[in-house]
Amino acid sequence: MYTREYMAGYSVTGQSSSSCTEGKPGLAKQDLAEITNAAKLKFTYVTDMNIKAFIRQKLNNDAKFQKQ
Numbered sequence: 001m002y003t004r005e006y007m008a009g010y011s012v013t014g015q016s017s018s019s020c021t022e023g024k025p026g027l028a029k030q031d032l033a034e035i036t037n038a039a040k041l042k043f044t045y046v047t048d049m050n051i052k053a054f055i056r057q058k059l060n061n062d063a064k065f066q067k068q
Contacts, residue, residue, distance in 0.1 A: 008066040012056045024063075027055075 014026025026032075032055070039051045 004062045004065060007059050007062040009063075010059055012052055012059065 009024055010027050011024040012027060012032065014023060016023025032052075035055065036048055036051050039046060039054075040048075
């Protein structure tokens with residue numbers, strides 16, 4: 001399991017956004033693949049794109065939580 005502190009410091013791709021000069025490091029490709037595969041086993045109707053969007057939202061929520 002990942003902690004909130006860990007997730008707050010990472011992004012899905014590692015690319016910086018246009019509004020931010022420094023991007024967060026991306027999750028390890030193997031970790032991202034394992035999370036995606038586990039989610040596909042549990043939720044067979046969800047696409048890879050949806051799973052990455054859910055992960056991205058979770059990482060963003062934890063980053064916002066850390067700023068408070």
